[in-house]
Amino acid sequence: MAKQMSIIPFTGKLGPLIGYKRNGNYFLRSMPESVRQTTATRRASRRFGIASRKGAFIRHAFYGNLDIHCDGGHINRLNKLLIAAGDHHAALTGFRFNQHTGIDRFFAVAPRLLPNGILNIPVQTIDGYKGIAALEVKVIATRIDFISRQVTGSETVTLMIAPDTTFQETNVSLDVPGEGSLVVIFQVRAMYKDGPSRSRQYMAADIIAVAAPQVPKSANKRRYPKQTRLLPNLTYTHAYPAIIQLE
Template sequence: MAKQTSILTFTGRLGELTGFRRNGKHYFRNRPDGIRHTPNMKRAAQRFGQASRTGAFIRKALGIRGDGGHVNRVTRLLIPSAGVDLNTLIGLQFNKSKRTSSHFSKLPVPGNNGVLRIPAQAFPKGIRHLSIKLIAVRIDLQSRKVIGSNTAEINIDTSQKFEGAELCACVPGTGTLITTLCVNDSAVVIAVEETQAVCRRPVESCYVYDNVPAMPLIVLLE
């Protein structure tokens, strides 16, 4: 590092020199040939790149809008496994300031192959209406392809007695099944399964009690 003593000073690159200012004085130094990456730095960069690409694929497959910070949260959860272990996504909140659990006095219970059971309950005060959507997406992580997806929805008037409901969004095929619960403007990943499912028709109506105003739902049985 050398001090600039001429009348005309500069900052930035000038040929093989880099000018900069520090404590009100101007200096310059030789431009480095390049950044030396250690093996650990290279491995960390590879893990980050793989996690980032996997995270982008999953976010697109789910199609859920988050609070913006969910992009970094997804990547951060996937970095340790370089995007291979998707179980780390369980519990991921897409809107950190609006958690899905705050809408229930008794938490829904996820089952296998895109099933969700909502226990009978009195909902917390201040919640007048719940729009609940269960989204299940089956993916092939190796080829990064979406095999299929399914949704089940229910609208609940919390002023009425609620005796419980069961939703099912089964997706046939083999691969990784990611199930997400959306409640009003919040969403959370509730299950990640490596399963093979056969969903056949004819189908039964989703089990929703009579005093729960709800949209027509379909259960796809294994």
């Protein structure tokens, strides 16, 4: 390992040398003449490659809607989580794009996604913060097809909440049709009178739910042999959950 002393340091491959950065300093190391991989290392390398590509896809699916600064290690943290999770995408629940602050700093009772696609934010007390005029809450719901690696739908809902008050229970309808899993991010930013706070202690964005792909209605229908007898006219009554529409 050699420290780079040039005016313009570099990272990456340059001939037989590799430049890299560690703790703010730039170093050099030589490339190995040959690399021997065992079956286990090849398998690990393949898992890492799959997780890295999937992680990049997830990040870019949300970057356009996120308003916070992600911490410098969020890419490696997400890749590590995906390697351990494999195809169990529900393991993404709880991931923080800003590891320094989670939504639990602002909401003591966590929101939850109900089976009918309603995000329930329970009643609770919102603490006050010096100089903070409001809390901006942004719900980002994106439907992701992990097989084809496509975003098939997205929806955002924004709420402004006064601090140092009692927040009344609110239901947010997240109607995002399409194929794939529904990934929901709950973002919170502290707002001053002249704009959002830039402090990493006052911004959070967590994945709070990953719902399984929608099952086509036709797949749920039970098939019966054709009947020749006539059936009487039937009347069906459908009960729908109450939805609070947000202005």
